[in-house]
Amino acid sequence: MSTDLDTLAREKLSHVLRDHPDPASLDLGENLVDTYGITSLNKVLFLTSLCRAADIGLDNFTEDDLAGMRTLGDVVDTLRPHAAPRG
Numbered sequence: 001m002s003t004d005l006d007t008l009a010r011e012k013l014s015h016v017l018r019d020h021p022d023p024a025s026l027d028l029g030e031n032l033v034d035t036y037g038i039t040s041l042n043k044v045l046f047l048t049s050l051c052r053a054a055d056i057g058l059d060n061f062t063e064d065d066l067a068g069m070r071t072l073g074d075v076v077d078t079l080r081p082h083a084a085p086r087g
Contacts, residue, residue, distance in 0.1 A: 012050040028073035
């Protein structure tokens with residue numbers, strides 16, 4: 001599931017970014033605000049879309065969890081334990 005979640009996260013982030021970069025070009029280690037210029041609203045839209053697509057309830061996360069999601073990798077790592085295995 002990890003690779004699927006990585007790919008899904010990149011695709012959903014690309015959709016909310018102004019220039020819609022190639023999802024494969026998005027780096028898991030880059031800061032969402034500093035590198036990609038994501039706004040608070042776009043972060044909410046991104047996370048909502050990603051959680052819906054991955055069938056993960058947003059109610060699994062606290063404000064502190066959301067604030068700690070500074071990179072795409074942080075997002076994937078935070079969501080991964082809540083993702084149902086696909087098979």
